[in-house]
Amino acid sequence: MENYIFGKNNVLELLKNSDRNVSKILIMKGIKESGKIDEIIKLSKQKGIVFQFLPKEKFTQYKEYLHQGVIAYVSPVKYIQFEDFLSKEKIYKKIIITDGVEDPHNLGSIIRTAVCAGFDAIIFPSRRNALINATVEKSSQGAVNHIDLIMVNSLSFTIDKLKDNNFWIIATDINAKDNYYDIDYCNMNFAIVMGSEEQGISSTILKKSDFRVKIPILSKFDSLNVANAASIVIYETVKQTIQKSGNVV
Amino acid sequence: MENYIFGKNNVLELLKNSDRNVSKILIMKGIKESGKIDEIIKLSKQKGIVFQFLPKEKFTQYKEYLHQGVIAYVSPVKYIQFEDFLSKEKIYKKIIITDGVEDPHNLGSIIRTAVCAGFDAIIFPSRRNALINATVEKSSQGAVNHIDLIMVNSLSFTIDKLKDNNFWIIATDINAKDNYYDIDYCNMNFAIVMGSEEQGISSTILKKSDFRVKIPILSKFDSLNVANAASIVIYETVKQTIQKSGNVV
Structure with a gap:
């Protein structure tokens, strides 16, 4: 289930903005031909991508996904090496790190916000965290193609390296x-670190952080969704950037 | 599927904080007895609620839900009449309105953030919007029990009434x-109004708004998830409230 993209918006986004190889596109026969389907067909022709109209029955194997009658077979997303990311030249870099975000919808949703906010990379560990799969791609609405995706074996080692490279580590922690x-x-x-919904950030990572911040809660009900929490913190950085630069965006 | 609650956290939240009637609780036989299951059993006994241990097979009918082996049968959530909400005494009231949020996960997630942020009510139309069902409850992590839920037939009429009652209407709109x-x-x-992901806020509602605001985007990828967008705006209100009051929360 790694290598396809489903849903009208996602497939369109893929054809427009990604450099990944698309081997073929399946379209459900009799699907209501919205402008988006027309555009998918047009772009496929331009790019020389095979597309097939298949009967509804052929789509039952994908029934757990919201494919909307459109599926593209693609090469896997490209991960970036951590070292290559570090060596890129940019004045200031902004990173989001997830430490134990296991729900693929949440991971996709975090990536989506991070891209809208102009972040440069997402770093996540290869264990105890969702990896980039079709559900993450769908939830990200294709945002996975617009940010450096960095999978690392040791988050602890990676954070040491980030600190050596002049990064400040900001951990979100309800006890901050x-x-x-x-x-x-x-x-x-x-780099802003988001922990798991159940356990938060692991203690090793928390100890290495330069700042710990919390999101204040104005009721007894203390339970923000991790993707929403990430959005709140990420957008504070956007607001500050715009206000400091004096730009009206 | 309206009248049950699934998942350990949700059922526990229900037993602790809700005044809804619970007719019975089903627990999967052989489930790993975490502290939470123990607590559910203890609270059920205290409240005289029937609980049954059932074999795994009996849970297949609920397989599309993340029930974690625990399901509670409950009375439906209580909706509040709009007029009753208006007549409640409070210095300032904060409302979130959804106009066409059809994904129940997003609706639940918005309610969850609104409750954390101390909002008083969510208002949503009876058509073209998700209603409160089991998926909304689950996504809200039980937050539906901590906020006034107001379903209305006409959002346009409701907004007129809010304005008559000294409310300012703030519409989120990418063109603001x-x-x-x-x-x-x-x-x-x-009252902050969030529109649908596809079409935004309907033009009638937009025209009646006192303010239109956008969330700035720092990349070419302009596609925030509606629940994340709601969280960003909702938390700006929290921040301002804390900063103005001088309270450290």
């Missing part, structure tokens, strides 16, 4: 004293 | 000029 908006995110390289 | 953080959310009643 500072609120997420108390940090100045401008004019520095930073 | 102002950013979401340009509004002063303190010292007023307000």
